[in-house]
Amino acid sequence: MPQCIELERRIVYFIMMHYASVALERVRGFRDIYPEESEPRKLIFSVSERSSEAFGFKKIEMPSVELLDLYRIKSGDELVSQCFSFEDKGGRQLTLTPEATPTVVRMLTARKDLSRPVKWYSFQKYWRYEEPQAGRQREFYQFNADIFGPSSAEVDAEVIGLASFILNGLGLKGHYRILLNDRSIMERILRENGINDFQKAFPLIDKFKKTDRDQFERDLSQLGMHESRVRKFCDLLERETPVEEAAEVLRAVIRYDEDDEEVRRFIKLSKLLPAYSSDTFFFDMSTVRGLAYYTGVVFEAFDIEGRFRSILGGGRYDSLAELYAGQSVPAIGFGMGDVILELVLRQLGLLSGKRREQRFYIASPDMSYYTSAVEIATQIRSDGIPASLNISDRNMGAQLKEANKEGATDLIVLGKQELDNHTVTWKHLVTGKQTVLRLDEFLDLLKNRGNQDIAFPSN
Amino acid sequence: MPQCIELERRIVYFIMMHYASVALERVRGFRDIYPEESEPRKLIFSVSERSSEAFGFKKIEMPSVELLDLYRIKSGDELVSQCFSFEDKGGRQLTLTPEATPTVVRMLTARKDLSRPVKWYSFQKYWRYEEPQAGRQREFYQFNADIFGPSSAEVDAEVIGLASFILNGLGLKGHYRILLNDRSIMERILRENGINDFQKAFPLIDKFKKTDRDQFERDLSQLGMHESRVRKFCDLLERETPVEEAAEVLRAVIRYDEDDEEVRRFIKLSKLLPAYSSDTFFFDMSTVRGLAYYTGVVFEAFDIEGRFRSILGGGRYDSLAELYAGQSVPAIGFGMGDVILELVLRQLGLLSGKRREQRFYIASPDMSYYTSAVEIATQIRSDGIPASLNISDRNMGAQLKEANKEGATDLIVLGKQELDNHTVTWKHLVTGKQTVLRLDEFLDLLKNRGNQDIAFPSN
Numbered sequence: 046m047p048q049c050i051e052l053e054r055r056i057v058y059f060i061m062m063h064y065a066s067v068a069l070e071r072v073r074g075f076r077d078i079y080p081e082e083s084e085p086r087k088l089i090f091s092v093s094e095r096s097s098e099a100f101g102f103k104k105i106e107m108p109s110v111e112l113l114d115l116y117r118i119k120s121g122d123e124l125v126s127q128c129f130s131f132e133d134k135g136g137r138q139l140t141l142t143p144e145a146t147p148t149v150v151r152m153l154t155a156r157k158d159l160s161r162p163v164k165w166y167s168f169q170k171y172w173r174y175e176e177p178q179a180g181r182q183r184e185f186y187q188f189n190a191d192i193f194g195p196s197s198a199e200v201d202a203e204v205i206g207l208a209s210f211i212l213n214g215l216g217l218k219g220h221y222r223i224l225l226n227d228r229s230i231m232e233r234i235l236r237e238n239g240i241n242d243f244q245k246a247f248p249l250i251d252k253f254k255k256t257d258r259d260q261f262e263r264d265l266s267q268l269g270m271h272e273s274r275v276r277k278f279c280d281l282l283e284r285e286t287p288v289e290e291a292a293e294v295l296r297a298v299i300r301y302d303e304d305d306e307e308v309r310r311f312i313k314l315s316k317l318l319p320a321y322s323s324d325t326f327f328f329d330m331s332t333v334r335g336l337a338y339y340t341g342v343v344f345e346a347f348d349i350e351g352r353f354r355s356i357l358g359g360g361r362y363d364s365l366a367e368l369y370a371g372q373s374v375p376a377i378g379f380g381m382g383d384v385i386l387e388l389v390l391r392q393l394g395l396l397s398g399k400r401r402e403q404r405f406y407i408a409s410p411d412m413s414y415y416t417s418a419v420e421i422a423t424q425i426r427s428d429g430i431p432a433s434l435n436i437s438d439r440n441m442g443a444q445l446k447e448a449n450k451e452g453a454t455d456l457i458v459l460g461k462q463e464l465d466n467h468t469v470t471w472k473h474l475v476t477g478k479q480t481v482l483r484l485d486e487f488l489d490l491l492k493n494r495g496n497q498d499i500a501f502p503s504n
Numbered sequence: 505m506p507q508c509i510e511l512e513r514r515i516v517y518f519i520m521m522h523y524a525s526v527a528l529e530r531v532r533g534f535r536d537i538y539p540e541e542s543e544p545r546k547l548i549f550s551v552s553e554r555s556s557e558a559f560g561f562k563k564i565e566m567p568s569v570e571l572l573d574l575y576r577i578k579s580g581d582e583l584v585s586q587c588f589s590f591e592d593k594g595g596r597q598l599t600l601t602p603e604a605t606p607t608v609v610r611m612l613t614a615r616k617d618l619s620r621p622v623k624w625y626s627f628q629k630y631w632r633y634e635e636p637q638a639g640r641q642r643e644f645y646q647f648n649a650d651i652f653g654p655s656s657a658e659v660d661a662e663v664i665g666l667a668s669f670i671l672n673g674l675g676l677k678g679h680y681r682i683l684l685n686d687r688s689i690m691e692r693i694l695r696e697n698g699i700n701d702f703q704k705a706f707p708l709i710d711k712f713k714k715t716d717r718d719q720f721e722r723d724l725s726q727l728g729m730h731e732s733r734v735r736k737f738c739d740l741l742e743r744e745t746p747v748e749e750a751a752e753v754l755r756a757v758i759r760y761d762e763d764d765e766e767v768r769r770f771i772k773l774s775k776l777l778p779a780y781s782s783d784t785f786f787f788d789m790s791t792v793r794g795l796a797y798y799t800g801v802v803f804e805a806f807d808i809e810g811r812f813r814s815i816l817g818g819g820r821y822d823s824l825a826e827l828y829a830g831q832s833v834p835a836i837g838f839g840m841g842d843v844i845l846e847l848v849l850r851q852l853g854l855l856s857g858k859r860r861e862q863r864f865y866i867a868s869p870d871m872s873y874y875t876s877a878v879e880i881a882t883q884i885r886s887d888g889i890p891a892s893l894n895i896s897d898r899n900m901g902a903q904l905k906e907a908n909k910e911g912a913t914d915l916i917v918l919g920k921q922e923l924d925n926h927t928v929t930w931k932h933l934v935t936g937k938q939t940v941l942r943l944d945e946f947l948d949l950l951k952n953r954g955n956q957d958i959a960f961p962s963n
Contacts, residue, residue: 069610072569077611080562099885101892103539110531131590151528152536195896203895320878415658419779426558433560436662437654
């Protein structure tokens with residue numbers, strides 16, 4: 046009978062092998078992230094989380110599946126056509142979430158009891174049904190942060206300041222800049238220059254840097270800008286000014302006085318930002334963000350050499366909650382994907398420069414000492430210092446090789462002599478120094494170290 | 505013209521309002537996780553990650569979408585019917601991933617260059633198309649850890665030891681136990697008692713504790729167990745023995761000698777485990793795990809009062825890689841969901857007892873001091889201590905209220921007097937003590953504190 050079952054198992058196996066060649070494929074546009082590639086996301090997430098908490102933001106977690114209609118409201122059919130959408134078993138049109146904002150606004154407006162300002166962040170996966178290409182995957186991670194409630198230059202500064210704080214925390218200070226502009230001011234400038242169709246003008250300006258200048262000037266004229274003004278306007282779009290000088294630039298472009306709320310507010314913001322990070326922020330009138338729903342400041346971060354697409358982007362969107370739920374809730378936020386950021390960090394060598402952390406390997410020539418090895422490992426591990434054990438019966442040479450492969454800094458040897466004498470041999474692999482300690486002495490040393498590294502005795 | 509656009513906007517808004525009432529729904533079985541509910545997952549993830557790294561495991565990240573066929577191979581139609589599956593725009597049968605193991609095995613067998621043992625962990629979302637109920641959601645998080653490569657009692661002990669290390673790290677020591685058993689030994693016992701159809705026997709035994717005993721005994725007889733043995737066998741299933749006594753129990757049940765590989769290995773494991781955590785592990789012959797693919801040790805963790813379903817579960821599955829890719833790779837692992845674990849932690853009050861962490865609030869009666877406030881906040885935040893600013897123009901009473909709401913421990917006041925004198929007023933909200941410091945003195949204090957809390961001056 047047991048043979049029968051064994052035979053059945055083998056038949057099943059051969060049938061399954063046919064499937065296997067099909068089923069073992071990864072779906073196109075999706076990534077298997079192995080340990081060596083997992084580091085960037087661990088780093089991005091931990092720096093973003095720590096920074097957000099330091100700014101007083103709280104973490105939320107959102108469903109990864111929503112009704113497709115949720116995206117029709119905000120973004121119309123273009124985004125909807127890029128959604129990884131499907132019909133569920135109940136016949137409803139669902140989608141894997143393509144971005145954070147609609148869900149965040151849904152969660153916000155569902156709760157009447159939240160006292161403002163509401164400061165939320167999140168870090169999760171999103172999906173787009175796009176052709177996979179460099180820097181673009183069908184599945185990606187995105188960090189998001191938003192403040193809902195009061196609307197002021199100070200609120201804007203806190204959100205944009207958080208963006209720079211995170212990038213600085215990742216070691217990018219000096220390697221990126223944040224370009225910013227204000228949509229309401231841009232609407233005024235466009236209007237004063239004869240353009241009223243902002244829905245067409247902003248997507249056009251958004252592509253200014255990628256468009257041939259002659260073509261761009263013709264397009265602007267077609268939208269209604271007088272030819273005499275086109276050239277001067279394009280010159281403006283080309284300038285990037287340190288944000289401290291925004292007031293000067295604006296004075297030459299737009300009529301405003303002391304009571305002008307929109308301009309005054311942007312100038313105030315431009316004076317606050319350098320306190321968050323120096324030499325980081327630039328006023329750039331070609332930064333408008335294509336999407337239709339921004340109402341005030343907009344901003345994007347780029348690597349300083351301009352090699353990659355934007356690292357992060359965001360802005361103020363005061364009308365969205367009204368669109369969704371008939372509630373007026375001022376809002377500002379930004380999103381930052383993992384894909385471009387990883388490329389930037391990698392290019393700058395900011396991923397490989399990780400400091401060598403203390404890591405133990407406990408070797409024993411004979412598995413009968415394993416219980417003692419576990420006791421020692423448990424003590425080392427209890428405050429988070431990694432310790433690996435020899436878990437298969439191998440000779441000392443193979444164990445030492447594994448210790449090196451794992452990047453161990455410290456080797457503990459538990460051999461016959463050590464066990465007979467109740468001692469351990471401790472070899473510091475970095476310096477090559479070696480010492481013998483009494484086992485109880487060694488365990489005491491582990492217990493009383495606080496959360497510091499375990500220092501090799503300096504005798 | 506601007507009015508025209510405004511009108512258009514309003515028309516769009518009214519049309520959208522019709523959608524909004526539909527689109528603002530959350531999809532059934534999915535959770536919006538607000539900050540107050542986000543804490544458990546942050547805790548579970550950080551303890552699991554730190555513990556895994558301490559054991560030398562490396563993090564992987566897996567796609568959330570796979571071909572549906574991947575799950576047919578391992579689990580047959582039952583799991584497939586619970587999959588959140590759909591046809592994509594290209595007509596392929598895809599599914600949101602319902603569990604980790606098939607993807608982990610796919611990733612493992614796709615790489616020939618990995619030196620063993622391979623020790624991987626992950627923490628991500630999974631989906632099931634089941635009726636939502638208490639402790640069961642359509643979307644949930646699961647932690648997973650596996651070791652591939654060598655197969656030994658020591659490897660088994662490392663994986664099961666990690667499970668206890670994580671639960672202990674969450675503060676659950678004494679509040680849970682891990683029940684374990686061995687499938688190959690159980691197969692022998694069943695065979696010696698006349699049962700050969702393990703595919704039916706294991707799912708039956710898996711439900712032993714939930715089944716009426718008379719009914720259970722009848723079912724066993726039907727599977728071929730001689731009536732004279734049924735009662736004694738059921739008595740065995742009812743016993744939970746401290747794992748140290750496993751050898752004794754087995755000696756009374758099964759014939760084995762010193763060379764008996766399977767029994768010897770399980771007894772060795774039973775002697776190793778207490779070194780990882782005392783009074784935690786119990787030999788329980790009714791623990792078999794329903795799933796068909798386990799080949800050796802199996803284990804599950806339960807809260808000690810037995811209120812909830814299992815907190816985590818796993819076992820050795822040496823044949824799965826062969827089934828998928830024709831490679832023989834010994835494997836052992838476990839999965840731990842967030843839903844039951846959160847219920848257990850909450851019931852024991854282990855979520856609310858978080859220590860009060862240092863947190864600053866910087867108040868100023870006048871927004872013109874905001875730049876100085878940002879400079880101070882940036883210094884405080886730079887080592888991860890949270891600091892909030894007054895970002896809307898409110899009176900001091902409202903600011904103090906917000907500071908309390910946020911759980912601030914320290915209040916910095918920047919008023920006219922302070923700014924004129926280049927000082928800050930620092931109020932320690934816990935003790936009510938208050939002091940005035942020179943601004944440069946205060947900033948120096950912040951810069952030179954290392955990564956410790958910022959101590960209130962003890963003058």
